[in-house]
Structure formats: structure tokens, C-alpha cells
Amino acid sequence: MEDAVQSSPPRKRLRAVHACNICRARMIRCDGHDPCASCSASEQNCTYGLNPNHKGKTDLILAGVLRMEAALFDMRSMVSSPSFLGSQMTLPPIDSSLETLSSHQRSSPSSTSNADNLQNAVLDPMHTSATESILQWHHFDVFPSLRQTYISIFHLEQSREPIKLRASTMYLYVNGAEIDRIITSFASSVNFWYPTMSTDMLKAAQTRIADGKAADTTSSCLAYLVMALGCANLTISAAHHRAMGDIYMDTVLKKLCVVQTEVSTAATQCLFFVALYFAFVRRPLQAWQYINMAATQCRLLLSYSPANETSDDQECLRRIFWSCYILESDYLAELSALPQSGIALIESSIPLPAQYNTHANIQEEEQSSLYFLACISMRRLLNRVHHVLYARESGVSLDNGRFPSVVSELNHQLEEWREFLPVSLKFSVDAQETANEYGGFLRQRYLTCRSVIYRPYLTWIITNCMDTMTTPENVLGSCKSCLDACLLHIINLRWFAHTVFVDTWICSLSMTAAMLILLVACRLPVLRQLVGEEVLTAASYLKQLIQEWTEISGQPDSPSIEQSLRLITEIDGFIQQEYQGEEEYDLVQRVRGC
Known part of the structure; x- marks a missing residue:
């Protein structure tokens, strides 16, 4: 009997025409039984809708992206509404401002049609969240050397020698x-x-x-x-x-x-x-x-x-x-x-x-489509974060009465984006390896977005020179979210082909921005306790990785990447000094105690 089974040709697995509601929502295979194997194993209530689901995974994630976009449009409309603009949430104290938006605000449709509320995901001219803008913060006045030799990115790149073409055209013979x-x-x-x-x-x-x-x-x-x-x-x-x-x-x-x-x-x-x-x-x-x-x-x-x-x-x-x-x-x-x-x-x-x-390959095509959709939706969310928080004229990042609720809602949208990712692209928010480089690349995008969303809390604390005794716990938690995202962004940088191929220049600048923010945090005792010890080795890891990437594409080197590496080295020196000074102070205190 066993021989007969082995000799028969393998049967093609049939896909269930009608998946149960739980499997459809989780985007996993359903065997079509009642209850199905997945629901039985997870002890879920297995139910089926009236109509079969003929949509593929690409259709499902597309529908999810559209739902998230509609929520973002409604949020943008709410932020600009008179009732929201007129709300008074002064700081300090900031505790009452940190309540998340009500479920009604998140899920209820706007009273006006979506067509009236559409806001394109466009980056405002001269937004204040670029690396060069961060370097101009007055908090870096105590580090004048960071700016003394700094040359604007545009002028560095514009002054490069033009690309030289060969005198004669070569046609390669390739087998x-x-x-x-x-x-x-x-x-x-x-x-x-x-x-x-x-x-x-x-x-x-x-x-x-x-x-x-x-x-x-x-x-x-x-x-x-x-x-x-x-x-x-x-x-x-x-x-x-x-x-x-x-x-x-x-x-x-x-x-x-x-x-x-x-x-x-x-x-x-x-x-x-x-x-x-x-x-x-x-x-x-x-x-x-x-x-x-x-x-x-x-x-x-x-x-x-x-x-x-x-x-x-x-x-x-x-x-x-x-x-x-x-x-x-x-x-x-x-x-x-x-x-x-x-x-x-x-x-x-x-x-x-x-x-x-x-x-x-059909599976590769499907994975590519899902990855592309995930990158598009993340870029749209990033643009709206920059627009709502950091537009030069209308950004709310410096408005103490408005930014807490905006940050809460933007983070809600970010977590929905991560939750909706298909299993093959999912990642954990830590330093663990991802299942593939595509999930790793998306995690880097996620961490970038998270750090930018929570940055207003950080700037609020460093502007008001708060200390541990007077800073509300939930504000410290939001600052930690920003700092953790910056540090994880550095730690999780890997040889992702997408990053190495397309984003080496962009990555060198975003990593410089992350190091600048960590430097500011290390100078304040109330924030230094929130920074992980990995900050002391972050710069050496970054420099080695980026230098290896630049060697791949050969000469000539990008002067703005070289400047970013120089800044990272200098920032690392200042961070090391901050921690060395703290260690020396603790040593003196222990000696005096003896």
C-alpha cells in the first residue's frame, strides 16, 4: 500500500474557495472546514461570511492601504478643524495632553466627504526635520566645531567634478x-x-x-x-x-x-x-x-x-x-x-x-507587489508626519497645546501600518534578525518614522531643561520612544541590498541626525538615563559599515558622505566625553564617601 502511495503522482493542493473570517483577516491559509484547523488550534470562534473571498493577498493589502489612507485623511482634516485648533492643552503639566484620541475620533467617518478632506502626502518646502535643520538647533552651540567646518550638502555635491565620458563608445561582448x-x-x-x-x-x-x-x-x-x-x-x-x-x-x-x-x-x-x-x-x-x-x-x-x-x-x-x-x-x-x-x-x-x-515566479511577483505597496504607504505616512509636525509655517511640533494628540494619532497610524504587513514582511521592534532583508529594510523605515513622530517630546524637554523630579512619567516614556527608535535605527542597519544600492547617501545623513539627537540626550541627566549603553559603540559600527558601502561603488567618494562620517566621529567623541565625565564624577563621590 505504501509503495502505491509513493508511486502515485503528487496531488496539487486545492485552495479553499471560501476562507473563514478569522483566516481571511489574518491572511493565512484556511482549509475550509467548519471549524477550520487554524481556528481549532487557536481556540477561535470559526465563522464564515455569506460570500466567498476571491481576492488575493495583493488585493487585501491594497484594501488595507486604502483604509489607512482614509484614516490619515480624516486625521489631517481633524487637525485643521476649528474645534481642534481652538483646544487649549498647555504645558507643563502635560499629562492630560497625552491621552490618545478617542476611538470615536479614530474610527468614525468625518461628517464631510473624504473628497473634501483629501490632503496629498507632500513634503513642505524648507521643512525643519532635515539633518541640516537639526544641526542648527541652539543646543549644539556648545559644540561649535560641529558647525565650523561644515559645508552645506548642496554646495559640496554641486562643486564635484562632472562625470567624464569615455572618448570612444565601447560595446561589450557578453555571452x-x-x-x-x-x-x-x-x-x-x-x-x-x-x-x-x-x-x-x-x-x-x-x-x-x-x-x-x-x-x-x-x-x-x-x-x-x-x-x-x-x-x-x-x-x-x-x-x-x-x-x-x-x-x-x-x-x-x-x-x-x-x-x-x-x-x-x-x-x-x-x-x-x-x-x-x-x-x-x-x-x-x-x-x-x-x-x-x-x-x-x-x-x-x-x-x-x-x-x-x-x-x-x-x-x-x-x-x-x-x-x-x-x-x-x-x-x-x-x-x-x-x-x-x-x-x-x-x-x-x-x-x-x-x-x-x-x-x-508567481510567489516572487506577489512578494514584490506587497513590498512595493508597503514602501509606498510608509513613504506617504512619512510625508504626512513631516508635513503635520514640521512644516515651517504650519507644523505643530513646537505648539505645546497641539502636538501631543497629533503625535498620538500619527503613532496609531504607524502601528496600524506595521500590524497590517503580511507575515513575510513582518518584523519585531528590537535588535533581532528579521526573516529576510525586506522586513529589515521596512523596519528601518518604521524606526525612522517613529523617531520623527516622537521628536517633539524630546525638543520640549531639552528646551525647558526639565529634570527627573518635574518631568511626568508619560512624557519620559515618549522621549524614550524617540531615543530607542534612534538607537535601534543604528543598531539594525545591515547590508540590505536596497539600502546599499539606493540609499547609501540618504542613510549617511539620517544616521548623522540620529547621532545628533542622541548627543543632545546624553547631555541631560533626565534623558541620559533613557539612552541605551549601545550608544557608546554606535559610531564605530556606523563608520565601518558606511565606509564598506562606499568602497563598493568605487571612486570618486561623495564629499557629503565623507562629511557625515566626520560628523559621526566628532559626535561620538562628545558622547564619550559625557559618559567619561559622569564616571569621573561617580569615582570622586565614592572616594569622598570613603
Whole structure:
């Protein structure tokens, strides 16, 4: 009997057409029994709805993102309402201001329609949460050396030598196996993080490279860019691919005039990929320039759909739109005075990513879509946090009567975002390893957002020079949330390919900001007790990691990254002095006691 079972072909597992309500909410498999195995094991009340659920995981997370967006819109409307603006919550004491918003405020729909309350997730010009803005806090006046040799990021990057092109164009001969390897590298990295290329487009690019066609067309440029970015990703593990990537990129830059004179989805995609390559080689101004160009062309094509456009072309364009939205926001978060493309002004009217065949493996395609949606929703939340709390004219971070409730609601939205992540992307808020690098990257985004949300409490305490005896416990808890997030942001930094490839420059600045905040906290006894001891080794870990990343993409070095490393080193010296001074004081006290 056993032999008969073993010899029979394996049966394909049937998916339950109608999942129970509990399994559907948790997005796990349901065997369709009554009660199902999952509910029986967890002792849950297993119930079934009236209609079968035919939606896939991508549809479910999309619905969740839309629900969270609606809640954010309502929160934004509530913050700007006359009743909220007129509320008086003075500090100190601050205890009564720290109550979370009522469940009615969180869940009840606004009396007006959502259409009237839509607020786009746009970063305000000259917001006050960038690293350069933090360095201008008067709390750093006691550390004049931090500013004496500091040069603005824009001027450092703008004064760099221009990119030099080769005197003659080189066309590489690459065998079929190597082409496959490079295309696969592109698909598993760039096209996973920003899934804009369909499998058909990738096959066409691969065929064009294999045929050795070197025509001056947008299609050729797109094929070369796929190879350049695939080589760039391989550079993370094999340095010799950097030279290959540069050769492909050199060819693209010489043909780019063809792309720039064409108005099409393929041309827009080329502009976006050029921006990604400049991000990889740590050229932030050039990366922003091409993101801006791609975003502007997205706006044009979304406003005037070409006559011969297919549904796949439309979906591709929308995905490029959201990719540009994420990256432009990342750069504006640190260089707030950069002119904006206007892409954020229409983001609430652009559909989120839908069905699109980007990977041959269905599971990989689904994971890519979920990851992309998670990154989009987090970037939108980050933009609203910057807007509501730190807009130069209207931000509430310095308004003692308003920021506690706003912080509470924003943190509520952040936790809902984390709770709704699919199991494969979930992470714990600690220093434990994540199941995969995608969860690790999302945790870094989460920690960034959490530290920015709770920062107003920190600035309130350091501005009022509070001490342990007069500071309410719940205020200290909020400060600890900010400081823990800053420290965990540093501790959890890893060799995530997404970070190394795209975000090395941005990461160096955000880590500098985290170190600056930790330095301020270490100077006040009331806050120093909230800072973990890992702060004493954080800088050495950061410097080693960022230096290794910069070596991957080769010369020339980014002067703003070098400046960030210098600042991190100097900040670490001041932190060490603060702790050494405390140890010396304790030693003297013990000697006197004897």
C-alpha cells in the first residue's frame, strides 16, 4: 500500500474557495472546514461570511492601504478643524495632553466627504526635520566645531567634478550565460524594489543585448540600463562588475538625447533608471535631476494618455510614478529646498499598483507587489508626519497645546501600518534578525518614522531643561520612544541590498541626525538615563559599515558622505566625553564617601 502511495503522482493542493473570517483577516491559509484547523488550534470562534473571498493577498493589502489612507485623511482634516485648533492643552503639566484620541475620533467617518478632506502626502518646502535643520538647533552651540567646518550638502555635491565620458563608445561582448546572470540580478533587485518592468519587457531587453544591436533608440538605451543596473547589483558581491556597469552607463549617457526627445512610457522608464544608477554611484543631485524629469513626464503622460497606449503601458507608467514619488520624497527629506516636480500634488488621484506580470515566479511577483505597496504607504505616512509636525509655517511640533494628540494619532497610524504587513514582511521592534532583508529594510523605515513622530517630546524637554523630579512619567516614556527608535535605527542597519544600492547617501545623513539627537540626550541627566549603553559603540559600527558601502561603488567618494562620517566621529567623541565625565564624577563621590 505504501509503495502505491509513493508511486502515485503528487496531488496539487486545492485552495479553499471560501476562507473563514478569522483566516481571511489574518491572511493565512484556511482549509475550509467548519471549524477550520487554524481556528481549532487557536481556540477561535470559526465563522464564515455569506460570500466567498476571491481576492488575493495583493488585493487585501491594497484594501488595507486604502483604509489607512482614509484614516490619515480624516486625521489631517481633524487637525485643521476649528474645534481642534481652538483646544487649549498647555504645558507643563502635560499629562492630560497625552491621552490618545478617542476611538470615536479614530474610527468614525468625518461628517464631510473624504473628497473634501483629501490632503496629498507632500513634503513642505524648507521643512525643519532635515539633518541640516537639526544641526542648527541652539543646543549644539556648545559644540561649535560641529558647525565650523561644515559645508552645506548642496554646495559640496554641486562643486564635484562632472562625470567624464569615455572618448570612444565601447560595446561589450557578453555571452548568453552572463547576460542571463545580469538580467536575473536586475530582476531580483531593482525590479523587485521598484517593479516597473514586465517579463515581456525584460525578454525584449535580453534579446536586444544578445543580438548585439547598438541602434540609437530608446529601446536600446533601456536594454543597456537594465544591464548597467544588473551589474551594479552584482557589484555588491563582486567588485569587477562595477567596470561593466560603467561601460553600459557610458553608452547610455551618450545616447540619452534620443530618450530626452521622446515622450513615451519607455523613455520615462529610461529616465528613472538613469536616476537609480546615479543613486548607486552616490551622485544625489544628478539622481534627483533625473527623478524630477521622469516624474514630470509621468504627470504629462497620465494627463494625456497616448492613443496607442495599452493597459500594461498604463500600469507600467503608474508604477514608475510611485517609484519616483518614493525617491523624490527621500531626497527632499534631506534637501528640503530642492524644487519639487509636482508629483506629490496628484498622488492621491493616482491608483496604487495593480496586477502586472513582473516576475516569472508567481510567489516572487506577489512578494514584490506587497513590498512595493508597503514602501509606498510608509513613504506617504512619512510625508504626512513631516508635513503635520514640521512644516515651517504650519507644523505643530513646537505648539505645546497641539502636538501631543497629533503625535498620538500619527503613532496609531504607524502601528496600524506595521500590524497590517503580511507575515513575510513582518518584523519585531528590537535588535533581532528579521526573516529576510525586506522586513529589515521596512523596519528601518518604521524606526525612522517613529523617531520623527516622537521628536517633539524630546525638543520640549531639552528646551525647558526639565529634570527627573518635574518631568511626568508619560512624557519620559515618549522621549524614550524617540531615543530607542534612534538607537535601534543604528543598531539594525545591515547590508540590505536596497539600502546599499539606493540609499547609501540618504542613510549617511539620517544616521548623522540620529547621532545628533542622541548627543543632545546624553547631555541631560533626565534623558541620559533613557539612552541605551549601545550608544557608546554606535559610531564605530556606523563608520565601518558606511565606509564598506562606499568602497563598493568605487571612486570618486561623495564629499557629503565623507562629511557625515566626520560628523559621526566628532559626535561620538562628545558622547564619550559625557559618559567619561559622569564616571569621573561617580569615582570622586565614592572616594569622598570613603
